[in-house]
Structure formats: C-alpha cells, structure tokens
Amino acid sequence: MHIEGNIKKMKAGYDHDNPSLPVKYYLPVGPDLINLNELSGEKIRLEWKGRINCIHCGRETKKSFAQGYCYPCFISLPQTDACILHPEKCQAHLGISRDMEWAKHNCLQDHFVYLALTPGIKVGVTRKSQVPTRWIDQGAWQAIKLAQTPNRYLAGTIEVLLKQNIPDKTNWRRMLQGVRESNIDLRDEKKRIIGLLPDEMKEYIIEDENIYSFRYPVNRYPVKIKAMNFEKQHIIEGELTGIKGQYLIFGDGSVLNIRKFGGYLLDVYF
Numbered sequence: 214m215h216i217e218g219n220i221k222k223m224k225a226g227y228d229h230d231n232p233s234l235p236v237k238y239y240l241p242v243g244p245d246l247i248n249l250n251e252l253s254g255e256k257i258r259l260e261w262k263g264r265i266n267c268i269h270c271g272r273e274t275k276k277s278f279a280q281g282y283c284y285p286c287f288i289s290l291p292q293t294d295a296c297i298l299h300p301e302k303c304q305a306h307l308g309i310s311r312d313m314e315w316a317k318h319n320c321l322q323d324h325f326v327y328l329a330l331t332p333g334i335k336v337g338v339t340r341k342s343q344v345p346t347r348w349i350d351q352g353a354w355q356a357i358k359l360a361q362t363p364n365r366y367l368a369g370t371i372e373v374l375l376k377q378n379i380p381d382k383t384n385w386r387r388m389l390q391g392v393r394e395s396n397i398d399l400r401d402e403k404k405r406i407i408g409l410l411p412d413e414m415k416e417y418i419i420e421d422e423n424i425y426s427f428r429y430p431v432n433r434y435p436v437k438i439k440a441m442n443f444e445k446q447h448i449i450e451g452e453l454t455g456i457k458g459q460y461l462i463f464g465d466g467s468v469l470n471i472r473k474f475g476g477y478l479l480d481v482y483f
Contacts, residue, residue, distance in 0.1 A: 292319075437466050459472040
C-alpha cells in the first residue's frame with residue numbers, strides 16, 4: 214500500500230484501564246492515519262520527496278524550525294516561544310505572551326511537575342491535558358506526579374530548582390535500547406525530592422502516589438543505534454521492529470525520530 218502526504222508527530226493511544234497493553238501508535242500522513250502497531254515485523258519504506266511544508270500555515274520552506282515550522286511562524290507563534298523548552302521563562306502570568314488567548318488555554322492552565330524513568334530518573338513539566346502523552350513521547354516506562362501548579366511558570370521554577378540534583382534530559386539512546394534502571398522506586402524518590410524544595414514551593418506538592426506504567430510495541434531492542442536523517446538519506450526502509458517515544462526502530466538498529474521531521478512530504482509504502 215502507498216500513501217503520500219506531509220507527516221506530523223505520531224499520535225499515541227494509551228489504555229488507562231489496562232496499562233499492560235502496548236501503546237498504540239498512528240502516523241499522520243496528510244489526512245490519513247497509519248496504524249503502525251499493525252505493521253510490526255513488516256517492511257516499510259519512507260521516501261522524502263524533497264519538500265517541507267510548515268505544520269502550522271502550510272507554507273513551503275527550505276528549512277524546518279522547531280520540528281516543523283517555517284521561519285515566520287517560528288519567530289511569531291506562541292507555541293514556538295522560549296517557554297516551550299524553558300517553562301521557567303514563561304511570562305503569561307504577567308500578561309506577556311505572543312498570543313494571550315493561546316496562553317490562557319496552554320500556559321495559564323494547571324501543570325504537573327513529574328518524575329519519570331526514561332530509563333533513568335528525570336524531572337519534567339507538562340500541561341495537565343498532556344498526561345500521559347508527554348511521558349509516552351519521551352519513552353518513559355514509569356512516571357509519577359510530584360507537584361501541581363496553576364501555571365507554566367511556577368512548574369518551570371520548581372523544575373529548575375530540582376534539576377540541580379536530578380537530570381531533566383532523556384538519554385534517548387539508552388531509552389531506545391530498552392535499558393531500565395529498575396532499582397529506582399519512584400515513590401521513594403518523590404519523598405526524597407520533596408525534601409529538596411524550599412518551603413514556599415512545597416504547597417504545590419500533591420499526594421497522588423499513583424505510578425503510571427507504559428509498555429511499548431517493541432519486538433526487539435537494538436544493541437547499537439544509528440540515527441537516520443532524511444536530509445542525508447532520502448529513502449529510509451527496513452523491517453519495523455519497534456516504536457517507542459517518537460521513534461521508529463528498524464531491524465538493523467537504525468532509528469528515525471518522526472517528530473524531528475514534521476512537515477516533510479513523504480511517500481510511505483507498507
């Protein structure tokens with residue numbers, strides 16, 4: 214089968230009632246959605262046609278910015294502002310934003326500060342409505358909520374305080390190799406981390422002790438990782454042996470970060 218279209222980050226489905234089921238992944242290609250779980254073990258071919266369209270305005274662009282935007286959108290849209298990568302820089306609570314209406318629905322909403330295993334422990338921030346999507350996009354195998362704040366800025370402030378003692382980055386290579394630091398108990402870590410916060414931030418700590426667990430549709434994890442790039446190789450193909458985070462994993466150990474290539478026009482064969 215063959216589908217042509219501009220791709221976007223994979224959509225993920227998670228069964229809250231039965232988390233032992235693997236995450237379901239769908240690849241948006243133009244107006245179509247490809248069920249990737251059904252292609253596990255099958256050969257797929259992704260061919261870049263040499264064109265990129267902005268995922269916001271559709272304008273053709275020679276270079277993609279912030280994983281799918283043209284330059285005019287990159288420098289003007291609120292979803293590409295500095296606080297997306299650095300929540301502590303958010304100024305929406307002060308009435309400052311590229312688009313205050315957008316900020317009301319995205320920055321001035323409840324946010325969680327969380328701990329996740331990806332494979333080792335990390336701290337992060339996500340909007341309440343992005344649970345559990347954010348953790349799945351990072352390839353986390355477990356996560357727990359630490360604090361809840363009324364806006365993005367406060368969540369980012371807590372994260373900055375904590376990342377002096379705990380990483381805020383994912384080791385993506387180890388994550389794709391299926392490494393798990395299973396000796397870490399997230400409930401115990403939560404108790405320890407709370408002790409590192411100044412008293413004025415402890416009011417945002419939540420009592421929720423639920424641990425979210427995730428299983429990914431991976432038949433086998435690669436020993437060695439080779440990151441693929443459409444700019445260097447227009448055709449990427451092979452046996453699809455796994456999907457984790459926003460990555461496709463192929464049988465030869467090559468991996469493709471789908472999110473990185475948002476807006477790329479592809480021919481997809483499967």
